[in-house]
Amino acid sequence: MLQNAAQTYQTNQVTTATPSELTLMLYNGAIKFLKQAKSSLEERNYAKAHEFCLKVQNILYELMSSLKKEYPISYEFDKMYDYMLRRTVEANMRKDVEILSEVENLFTQFRDTWKEAMVLVKNQG
Template identity: 90%
Template sequence: MLQSAAQTYQTNQVTTATPSELTLMLYNGAIKFIKQAKSSLEDRNYAKTHEFCLKVQNILYELMSSLKKEYPISLEFDRMYEYMLRRTVEANIRKDIEILNEVEDLFVQFRDTWKEAMTLAKSQG
């Protein structure tokens, strides 16, 4: 029952979120899955590491597909997401925690900057 309530809450959170809130959720999800991948890697549970890396890759694909290509900044975001995707795949293949740390750091920077931009937009709106 508790699991069902949690899933309902999460579904409601996603369906009522603004596009900027959804992006923030994706960043937070990617960070969570990278942490889980690193933990699985430390436990030598390579199947779980692979599973969590795939979740990060799927988030990156979603972020890339949501970019509005008519804005020049989107090209820069796309390049960074593509780089992070390549590095995540490489970390998964090599089972390299340092690469996962690098990708996590990039996601944290994106998330923190995004949160700051959201706050600024709210204060100006």
């Protein structure tokens, strides 16, 4: 019952979020899954680590597909997301915690910058 309530809350959060809030949720989700993948690798639970890496990859695919190509900055984001995707795949194949840490650091930088941008936009409005 408690799990159903949590799922309902999470579904409501996603369906009522603005596009910028959804992007922030994706960044936070990727960071969470990267931490879980690293922990799973350290525990030698390779199947779980693989699952978490796939979740990160799916988030990156979603971020890449949501880019608006009419903005030149989108191409720079696309390059970074593609790099992060390739590194996540590599980390998954090599079972490499350090590569996952690199990708996590990039996601953290994206997330923190995104949060700052959201505050600036909110304060202007």
